[in-house]
Amino acid sequence: MTTATAAPVAHDVPRARFTDLIAAEWLKTWSLRSTPWLYALSALAVVAFNAGTAYDHYKYWYQYDKGSQEFFVTHRLALVDAFTDNSALVLVLALAAIGAVSVTGEYGTGLVRTTFTAVPARRSVMAAKVLVLAAVTTVFGVFVAAVSFASTRAILSGRGASVPLGDPGVLQVLAASALLAPVAALAGLALGTVVRHTGASVVACVVVLLLLPMVLSDRRHLTAVLRHALPFSAWDRLTGGALPQPPPELFPWSEAGAWTVYALWALVAAAVAVCAVHRRDQ
Amino acid sequence: MIEVNGLTKRYGGAIAVDDLTFTVRPGEVTGFLGPNGAGKTTTLRMLLGLVEPTAGTATVRGRPFRDHPRGLRHVGALLDAGDVHGGRTARAHLAVLARSNGIPRARVDEILDEVGLAAAARRRVAGFSLGMRQRLGIATALLGDPPVLLFDEPLNGLDPEGVLWVRGLFRRLAAEGRTVFVSSHLMTEMENTADQLVVIGRGALIAAESLSAFAARSTRLSVTVRTPDAATLAPLLTAEGASVTADGDRLAVTGLPAERIGELALRHRVLLHELTTLGASLEEAFMELTADSVQYLAGDPR
Numbered sequence: 001m002t003t004a005t006a007a008p009v010a011h012d013v014p015r016a017r018f019t020d021l022i023a024a025e026w027l028k029t030w031s032l033r034s035t036p037w038l039y040a041l042s043a044l045a046v047v048a049f050n051a052g053t054a055y056d057h058y059k060y061w062y063q064y065d066k067g068s069q070e071f072f073v074t075h076r077l078a079l080v081d082a083f084t085d086n087s088a089l090v091l092v093l094a095l096a097a098i099g100a101v102s103v104t105g106e107y108g109t110g111l112v113r114t115t116f117t118a119v120p121a122r123r124s125v126m127a128a129k130v131l132v133l134a135a136v137t138t139v140f141g142v143f144v145a146a147v148s149f150a151s152t153r154a155i156l157s158g159r160g161a162s163v164p165l166g167d168p169g170v171l172q173v174l175a176a177s178a179l180l181a182p183v184a185a186l187a188g189l190a191l192g193t194v195v196r197h198t199g200a201s202v203v204a205c206v207v208v209l210l211l212l213p214m215v216l217s218d219r220r221h222l223t224a225v226l227r228h229a230l231p232f233s234a235w236d237r238l239t240g241g242a243l244p245q246p247p248p249e250l251f252p253w254s255e256a257g258a259w260t261v262y263a264l265w266a267l268v269a270a271a272v273a274v275c276a277v278h279r280r281d282q
Numbered sequence: 283m284i285e286v287n288g289l290t291k292r293y294g295g296a297i298a299v300d301d302l303t304f305t306v307r308p309g310e311v312t313g314f315l316g317p318n319g320a321g322k323t324t325t326l327r328m329l330l331g332l333v334e335p336t337a338g339t340a341t342v343r344g345r346p347f348r349d350h351p352r353g354l355r356h357v358g359a360l361l362d363a364g365d366v367h368g369g370r371t372a373r374a375h376l377a378v379l380a381r382s383n384g385i386p387r388a389r390v391d392e393i394l395d396e397v398g399l400a401a402a403a404r405r406r407v408a409g410f411s412l413g414m415r416q417r418l419g420i421a422t423a424l425l426g427d428p429p430v431l432l433f434d435e436p437l438n439g440l441d442p443e444g445v446l447w448v449r450g451l452f453r454r455l456a457a458e459g460r461t462v463f464v465s466s467h468l469m470t471e472m473e474n475t476a477d478q479l480v481v482i483g484r485g486a487l488i489a490a491e492s493l494s495a496f497a498a499r500s501t502r503l504s505v506t507v508r509t510p511d512a513a514t515l516a517p518l519l520t521a522e523g524a525s526v527t528a529d530g531d532r533l534a535v536t537g538l539p540a541e542r543i544g545e546l547a548l549r550h551r552v553l554l555h556e557l558t559t560l561g562a563s564l565e566e567a568f569m570e571l572t573a574d575s576v577q578y579l580a581g582d583p584r
Contacts, residue, residue, distance in 0.1 A: 016352045031375075031378065116331075
């Protein structure tokens with residue numbers, strides 16, 4: 001071993017493929033024991049809140065007077081039970097935290113330096129992370145929305161108060177609730193990427209995604225506009241709008257506007273997560 | 283080949299790395315020495331593009347490292363053994379990295395075996411000792427079979443067997459023609475491993491030269507000589523300008539290199555039982571040269 005061989009040439013380096021990064025992020029997601037647990041517990045909580053509300057209506061059905069029972073059926077309030085406010089709150093909180101931790105977990109442990117040394121194309125890493133997170137949480141959202149709808153429908157059909165899948169508005173409630181999951185997760189990912197600290201980014205998620213829509217009044221034009229720009233309000237608008245008699249709004253806004261809020265939050269969050277890592281020291 | 287040119291990093295008013303210029307050549311192990319806080323880690327992070335220099339350039343084989351979309355086949359690095367997620371198994375950690383760089387899955391088990399972690403491959407890293415994490419970090423660095431390797435304090439936490447293994451590994455990697463750049467704050471870790479040294483203090487370059495040239499800088503070069511004829515040898519050495527302390531058949535000589543002492547003994551037919559350059563001389567050279575630049579001095583009244 002005295003004669004040093006010629007310095008090893010960077011042997012036929014295969015072309016960098018983005019699909020490899022997606023596969024790596026997929027592996028990264030599922031190689032943590034906490035991932036399936038977090039998703040399972042979140043799903044359980046969301047479905048339990050919905051099914052629980054439906055069961056409450058089922059159980060105490062005969063304590064309502066005739067008029068209330070009729071109102072429940074004609075106004076298709078089964079759609080409200082299909083995805084309740086409480087469930088939406090839990091969904092946003094859980095998914096935003098999952099999104100934030102998917103990146104702060106790397107910062108907190110120092111893994112991010114290993115990751116960015118292995119893949120100096122940092123924006124590609126984050127883009128792969130965004131895609132994997134969006135895909136997994138969309139599947140999650142569709143799953144919890146479908147299970148919530150199926151379970152609440154089965155429960156309320158015992159009182160003849162259920163709404164079939166084909167009814168107008170049902171798909172909108174399901175889609176708005178299912179897509180709230182990836183929107184919240186991507187917002188969490190973006191906040192986590194900027195804040196880089198688990199605790200602080202979860203607090204930021206709670207403030208931006210849950211607290212703001214509660215404190216911003218919809219009775220003044222300015223605050224109403226700000227409020228309408230938030231994903232939780234958009235969910236509220238889309239699910240409320242699916243009812244035969246939507247709740248009245250002082251400053252009405254269109255469903256298309258609410259869908260646009262969803263899309264913009266997802267796109268801006270993805271862009272922030274991808275771009276924030278490029279220039280900053282790691 | 284690593285080339286660092288005028289590399290500077292400033293954090294606000296504090297200067298972490300100050301106009302560093304040096305070259306690290308392939309085929310040798312180069313030690314990167316400096317007291318705690320000297321700027322070694324910041325320099326390595328700038329080499330890897332993790333930290334943006336305030337001024338100057340750092341290139342690996344002629345290109346800034348960040349120009350490569352994937353890194354593992356170009357530079358292998360162990361920055362901090364803690365830079366892993368404790369929730370993953372050793373195998374999963376490496377599998378993720380391998381996948382991101384298009385490295386075949388089989389390489390993961392091969393490298394786990396090579397670093398002695400085959401038995402722990404399915405265990406979660408959170409349960410690993412520091413030594414095991416160092417081995418995992420070394421596995422990460424070796425994963426892409428890269429021509430350039432950077433190690434930041436790789437010997438921390440390793441048991442004696444592990445230290446020997448790492449030293450042998452570095453020598454082997456260098457003999458294969460790779461560039462091996464190893465940081466340490468302990469001279470003793472380097473003296474049996476490195477051929478070349480880059481020494482910094484307070485972010486500035488102190489020396490970039492071979493180990494032997496560096497050792498010769500010490501004004502208190504010390505050599506232990508054991509001879510049954512100490513009475514004859516001692517005056518000869520003193521006559522050459524050395525200062526000699528005798529202790530039975532053992533002489534502690536300063537101010538004269540071992541080669542010269544050997545020559546004198548041969549010429550005057552003095553039998554030698556031992557002729558050892560004390561390891562401390564390197565350590566002393568290091569201490570002397572970095573004395574002005576130690577940042578966190580115990581008992582420093584500031």
